[in-house]
Amino acid sequence: MSFSHLGLSAALLRAVQDQGYSTATPIQSEAIPAILAGGDVMAAAQTGTGKTAGFTLPILERLMREKPKSGGRPIRALVITPTRELAAQVQESVKTYGRHLPLKSTTVFGGVGMQPQVQTLRRGVDILVATPGRLIDHLQRRTVDLSQVETLVLDEADRMLDMGFINDIKKVIAAVPKQRQTLLFSATFSDGIRELAQGMLTRPTRIEVAARNSAVDTVTQKVHPVNRDGKKTVLSHLIRDGDWQQVLVFTRTKRGADRLAMQLDRDGLSSAAIHGNKTQGARTKALGQFKKGGVRILVATDIAARGLDIDHLPHVVNYDLPEVPEDYLHRIGRTGRAGRDGQAVSLVSGDDRKLLKGIERMMNRNIHSEPVPGYEPDPFEETAVAAKRRQNGGRGQGQGRNQGQNRNAGQVRRQNGNGGGNRTQGGNRAQGGNPGRRAR
Template identity: 65%
Template sequence: MSFSTLGLSEAIVRAVTERGYSEPTPIQKQAIPAVLSGGDLLAGAQTGTGKTAGFVLPILQRLTDSPPKSQPRGFPPVRALILTPTRELAAQVEESVRHYGKYQKLTSMVMFGGVGINPQIDKLKKRVDILVATPGRLLDHVQQRTVDLSHIEILVLDEADRMLDMGFIRDIRKILALLPKQRQNLLFSATFSDEIKSLADGLLDKPALIEVARRNATADTVAQKVYLVDREKKRELLAHLISEHNWHQVLVFTRTKHGANRLSEQLSKGGIPALAIHGNKSQSARTHALAEFKKGSLQVLVATDIAARGIDISELPHVVNFELPNVAEDYVHRIGRTGRAGAEGEAVSLVCVDEHQLLRGIERLIKRELPKEIVPGFEPDLNAKPEPIQNGRGSRPGGGGRGGQRPGGNRPAQKPAGRSGGQGGNKQPPHRSSGRHQ
């Protein structure tokens, strides 16, 4: 099957072909016709499935086929709104809009916090057909009356599970109240939690349902392995593995921003080029680190879960869990960064005695036991006692609940972090400004 058989115009197919794609992925085969039909869509798709093109391509087609119905006074109307949880993902999605729409007469822009608002206001004074935004900064513009959402024809909630996880539900509901009732709604989520189902029930009208991968499944193309090691020897073991196997483009996950900073500094001092990326980093620093990592000049990128959302690197060979996530589902998200589009990848987890319960929860979730290995010279102390895991997203040591999930299955909102856009573990709904600087 080719893209041209899905109902896309020659101009769009040409742009897709120039990006090096000739055959649609499973999510694209199902999502593109569904979106072109004009109906609502609920899609379960993990990272690396090609979901972005699955909604961008048909949106470009639909907006081109039907000119805007009216031209109100003041700011030109935005016709399609794509909401994403992080700056990186917003930038990535808008880049896709520009690449795939290069032969269309549609215009687009990206909008997120952490940068000046005035250049965004200037762009909004011109025609913007497709707006990609994070919720908090979009509401900043709404408050200043610099954006018109009353003519939105298509709404996309991308990575809706992560938006809820980051505490954006109140912002999302405020935005929904500003949109016209007659519109097409597309909701994409890696998981279908109770919160996602509740949001979908209130948002979608008789949606088409697409689920391209078994829930919480890990890709068959990802080789997974666990190295058992003492907590104090993790950094040395990581450096040993990188050097011994000559790994390049290694994405390493830590639980905290402080841990990411410390690990990247230690690796760099040891002769392994590394940078950290997390919410407290400036937008320019995050963009620089990502660019260096993507082009291969940076050997190691150390990231927190939220900052890594939106990292899209084809054929990323190595993902390392320096620390296991407190929430088992996040393991699936993390290792989904490698083994994409049929390419092989390797996911390695460094596990100390503190994390044995988390590891069992992950194995229950993915319904398989992960192979364990001990590297000579890094043998763990069999008499070591586990210590409570205080940091990270879990609500108690061991992650709580079954499979490392939170008690009761509820996903707490992230703690507001002001301009940092960072992580936290507060169960209270955040103040509205919590998302502004994402």
Template identity: 60%
Template structure:
């Protein structure tokens, strides 16, 4: 199948062709016709399968061919995302593939000044990409009206629920016209997602391009058993002995990310950390340098890395296994995108054996293990308890305090700054 077979107009096909693409991914091939029909949609797809283009392309098509009856420019599409990084990438997709249409869009999120965003909205828009917190802030200031919304998209809805945005989402839904098209995209069909869909969607088309909670088959997964105190030396050994040029490393905490960067730099491995405590300038530089190949290792926490989209990222390392098993799937999904191969390595100490069993149960497969010579784990080691949820993760699930890239923060506390990422690929 080709994009020319999907009913997209010449201006949109021209933009797609200029990016070097001719054939849609499976999620695009299924979702584009479904969205064009005008009905509701519930879609599950792993990261890296092209789901962002699966809704941006048909939305651009619908808006460019169906004009408002009033003849005026109206805000007709609202796309909600959980994080600033993902919001910026969705907006990038809208701009890239809508450049030969007359449609106008903007993105709003916290961590930056609101005045330019307010000015962009006041200038007239067709499409608004937003994180929930900043949108509610501007709605409370009467700076944005949702009265004419025709299409609502909830992107990565599972992550929005994980981060405690359900209350915010309900407030936004209450401000929307009842007659509209609803598109819900999620990496998994969890019980919570199904409950949200039941209350939001009207006889939706159902699309699932991969088994829920499954890992991408293009990703080679490997476990290296190691003592907790030898994780850093082992990581440095793997990077240097294998001549890895670009590796995304996940840690459990922000402090752990900072500490690991310091250790790797002493080993001569160029590294930077990205997490919620980093300034927006620092986050932007880290992402840009990593994508440009100036950094060997980008060390990230789960929430900070959500939405990172890098072409052909070859290696992902779980320095710490995630507290939440589903996050393992999201983490390794940073590699093996759009048909390319990737390697996901996990450094697992005795403290994390239960986490590993939970992950294997979730993805329904036993992960291969390889002990590296010189880094054999102590057979007499005793497991130490791990905090079930880091303070960061606990806070991210509380509706009243969850910032999570949305620009909302607890009272009397400044929101953590986050940045827009480098240019995204078509693979989302």
């Protein structure tokens, strides 16, 4: 559907056209009219579908149609995101599509000083994009007033629940007016999301534009069996032999991300790492270099990469398989966007086989496996790993997963710097008619 048929003003249509877009994506075609109608919306949409512009455009339109109920410039629209990277991307979308409008917006997230944010909030903004931790900091210090919020957006609500932000969300709900429009966007309608929506939304319009696994339909998935200690060598070979110029590599730990980035850099493959222990400035710099081609390889943990928006990313590598199968979908969903082809490669040693089986069960499909010629795994190592697992009764693998699950909300929050006063949190699109691009 053309954007011109969705009820948007000339100023917004001009901004959309400035970005080279003319045709809306399915989520935008359904969400924009529903949001403009003023009711609550509950939408299931994967990343890469243009969902951010799906709520940014109608929010901007509604703010321009209706004047504030009081004088000054109160916060009238509040968008909450799970990470600071996603917060920055939503703010970019607001600025991009609101460029011809006299509206002001800002972001608040951790990893940067409070005082500049306080000063901006005092001057007044129409739209606030925030992460839960830092927003609660401002509420506790009474440096933000949410009493006149007209539209509340929970973006990637499923991830916020996974990260343990449910109590923070409840505090925000208590701070905004009961009479408001609430928009909830999630990758899936899980039981947790349905329960959250039941207490927050009033007779919402439900929108579901894609099946759970559809985001990976354009991604070629492949497994390369390797020796446990041979992953780095195989990764370097694949990048050099395939002349891969832009590669996003996932590791399981922050320390592993740093170590791998340094090793690849020493091998002449320019690399940078991003994870929860990096400052916001360092993460922004590394991502910027990667997008511009100054860095060939970006090594990331799951938390840091959540919400990363990288156009035309051709290759994703699972250096370590995730312990939570659903995270595999989030990872490989970084590529194959906007209808383009993408390639997802997983380096799987004997230790990873159980995790691979869990991923394949979740997707109800087997991932094609083939060794890299010249780098075939040592069968004796594979036999030894299997024997050790039988001897331990599978305890090693199980303990690792249990420890990961037990860390869950608390550690995830610490990794993002989202607890206490020094929280460091933070972190998609109106798409157009060009088949290769989606409006962000």
